[in-house]
Amino acid sequence: MTTDTASAPFDAPGTDTEPPRTGLRGHPWLTLIAVALGVMMVTLDGTIVAVANPAILDDLDASFADGQWITNGYLLALAVSLITAGRLGDRFGHRRTFLVGIVGFAATSGVIGLSEGVSMVIAFRVLQGLFGALLMPAALGLLRATFPAEKLNMAIGVWGAVIGASTAAGPIAGGLLVEHVNWESVFFVNVPVGLLAVALCLVILVDHRVENAPRSFDLPGVVLLSGAMFCLVWAIIKAPEWGWGDTTTLLFLAIAAIAFAAFVVREGRTGEPLLPLGMFRSVPLSAGTVLMVLMAFGFMGGIFFVTFYLQNVHGMSPVDSGLHLLPLTAVMIVASPLAGALITKVGPRLPLVGSMVVTGVAMFGLSTLERDTGTVEMSLWFALLGLGLAPVMVGATEVVVGNAPLEHAGVAGGLQQAAMQVGGSLGTAVLGAVMVSRVHETLPGKWSEARLPPLPPEQEEGLLEAAELGIAPPAPRGTPEQVADTMTTVVHESFLSGMGLAFVLAGVVAVLAAGVALFTKGGQHGTGPSVHI
Numbered sequence: 001m002t003t004d005t006a007s008a009p010f011d012a013p014g015t016d017t018e019p020p021r022t023g024l025r026g027h028p029w030l031t032l033i034a035v036a037l038g039v040m041m042v043t044l045d046g047t048i049v050a051v052a053n054p055a056i057l058d059d060l061d062a063s064f065a066d067g068q069w070i071t072n073g074y075l076l077a078l079a080v081s082l083i084t085a086g087r088l089g090d091r092f093g094h095r096r097t098f099l100v101g102i103v104g105f106a107a108t109s110g111v112i113g114l115s116e117g118v119s120m121v122i123a124f125r126v127l128q129g130l131f132g133a134l135l136m137p138a139a140l141g142l143l144r145a146t147f148p149a150e151k152l153n154m155a156i157g158v159w160g161a162v163i164g165a166s167t168a169a170g171p172i173a174g175g176l177l178v179e180h181v182n183w184e185s186v187f188f189v190n191v192p193v194g195l196l197a198v199a200l201c202l203v204i205l206v207d208h209r210v211e212n213a214p215r216s217f218d219l220p221g222v223v224l225l226s227g228a229m230f231c232l233v234w235a236i237i238k239a240p241e242w243g244w245g246d247t248t249t250l251l252f253l254a255i256a257a258i259a260f261a262a263f264v265v266r267e268g269r270t271g272e273p274l275l276p277l278g279m280f281r282s283v284p285l286s287a288g289t290v291l292m293v294l295m296a297f298g299f300m301g302g303i304f305f306v307t308f309y310l311q312n313v314h315g316m317s318p319v320d321s322g323l324h325l326l327p328l329t330a331v332m333i334v335a336s337p338l339a340g341a342l343i344t345k346v347g348p349r350l351p352l353v354g355s356m357v358v359t360g361v362a363m364f365g366l367s368t369l370e371r372d373t374g375t376v377e378m379s380l381w382f383a384l385l386g387l388g389l390a391p392v393m394v395g396a397t398e399v400v401v402g403n404a405p406l407e408h409a410g411v412a413g414g415l416q417q418a419a420m421q422v423g424g425s426l427g428t429a430v431l432g433a434v435m436v437s438r439v440h441e442t443l444p445g446k447w448s449e450a451r452l453p454p455l456p457p458e459q460e461e462g463l464l465e466a467a468e469l470g471i472a473p474p475a476p477r478g479t480p481e482q483v484a485d486t487m488t489t490v491v492h493e494s495f496l497s498g499m500g501l502a503f504v505l506a507g508v509v510a511v512l513a514a515g516v517a518l519f520t521k522g523g524q525h526g527t528g529p530s531v532h533i
Contacts, residue, residue: 024204031146032155034200035139036162038102041190041197042132044166044173045109048186049074051174055183062118069122072237077129079421080229084222086137086414087274094141094410095207099198101134106194113187133414140401140413142205150344153398157340160393164332164386171307171322179319221266221274228259229418236425240432275411279404285412287519288399291352292416293423294513295359295392299385301427302363302506303328305435305499312470313371313492327379331386332393339391343522348395352517355395356510359388363507367500371492388510399520427506434505435498439467443494450486463491470495 024030053067060066089097108128115121139159147155177185235252242249267273280286310321343351362385369378397416404412443464447455455463466473472491475484 025206027204028146028148028151028155030200030204031142031206032158034197034204035098035142036159037193037200038098038135038197039139039159040162040166041102041105041109041193042135043163044170045074045128045132045190048170048174048177051171052178052183052186055178056118056121059183060116060118060121066118066122070118070125073122073126074129074132075421075425076230076233076237077126078133079233079418079425080226081130081133082137082418082421083225083229083275083411083414085133086141086410086412087218088134089138089141089410089413090408093207094138094145095201095205097134097410098138098142098205099201101131101138102194102197102201104128104131105135106191106198109187109190109194113184133417136417137410137413140397140416141410144401144409144413146206152402153340153344153394154337155340156397157337157390157394160336160340160390160397161333163393164329164336164390167329171325172319175317175319175322218267218270218272218274221263221270224259224263224266225274228256228263229422231256231259233422233425236422236429239429240436244433275415276408279408279412279415282403283519284399284521285403287516288396288403289415289419291356291392291396291513291516291520292400292419293426294509294516295356295389295396296420296423297427297430298359298363298506298509298513299389299427300424301429301431302366302503303385304428304432305502306366308470308495309369309499312472313495324375324378325382328382328386331383332390335387335390336394339394343391343395343398347522348391348399348520349517351391352395352399352520353514355388355391356514356517357388359385359392360507360510360514362388363503363510367503367507369499370496371489392513395520398522402522427509431502431505435502436468438498438501439494440464442497443467443490446490446494450490452483452487452490467491467494468498470499 049070053070056062056070057067085097085101105128108124108131112121112124112128115124140156143152143155143159173189174186177183177189231252235249235256238252239246239249263275264277267275267277306325307321310316310324316324339351339355362381365381365384369381400416400419401409401412444460463473470492472488475487479487
């Protein structure tokens, strides 16, 4: 059945412009529930696996490098594929793409749980990332096409709350499953969730495709963009290990730049490009994309150190550290729908500027954390950070997706998610490098000032590596208790010095992002879709 509403306003609910639906099928809020359940698997997996990694490596007798690949393989596949996945949704329909993503993600999760070797885990984690990339842009495309304009921000707010809730639940659920069941259960849990999501999607989702949706696929563009994204993200991931000035790092960055340039030339010459460059003539869309990069840079890069602070400086278990982060995610869960309602009333510009200022204040506050900082003070800064981030997650998403033509909603969703992945990877790498540099600069001086015995070069190098994570190595046997406590204090203070500098830089980036937010505005939401069921 095909109903052409392309010439009618998209934001006229209750008229002929809405997709025809019978019973549950096509209902906007039920669509949101079905979409959120599928996306929840991806966001939950992003944090739950980090807790399971030590148990995986121990059980499969794997190395630390293997553990890095379990995480990096997934992130690389996700980042490289997001924009292409968005175009697949625009071309073949977001409902179909979303269903393939759910089935593939759940199936690969089950296979990972049955794996008997780390190579199999890594291979299927890469596949998991590819299927996860299909889900995120398709979800935003479905929301954009299903909800009328005056309710879209609220829908994205609820969607953001689900992401916040599943992100928060990851470390806690992962810790409980690994501790009381096994690491395989971390992946098996996706199977029943996936089956339920598939059942809901088959009953509820409607396949929205506009009449001028792309009819061909730009394979050369896919190759160039995927190669460019791989080289960029891989260079960012490995730069802390290789060094930013290392020849290998610079080579990957140069290849990425050349591939991006070739991609731009290709997209300007082809009739139906993978990423229509004309989208970037929209200043708000471009500003929203940059805002997502800067927000993810500060948030993911800064918050990366918090788990080490809680576990290694305060001595908390993974579950306890997850519980201490609940103020952050709880505020995001509550504030995201409220932010959506506010943005609908006043537009995104003022809320986005204000929220990035609040985020900056929270980052500067987190830079003051000390060894003896109490739970109440930590919770206040975490809650303030959640309050600042919630409007950005909602507003920047709406700015990017809402200012794109409806036929490019999937690509816009992929662009938004790719910006977040690149910003998060860049923030983790850059702020990590800043922190490591400060620790290496600070620790020897503090060690000497404390009148601790000099260490041989190999022991000093090991101490520095441990201090980067806030870990105080055990003192040699026979060391007086007072001296051992002093060693621990020096290591923790050096770590805190590095973490504090990283949060200050994250705060500066947040303030810069507030300036970028001045160029945003709400999407026009153009015209309604033609619906193919």
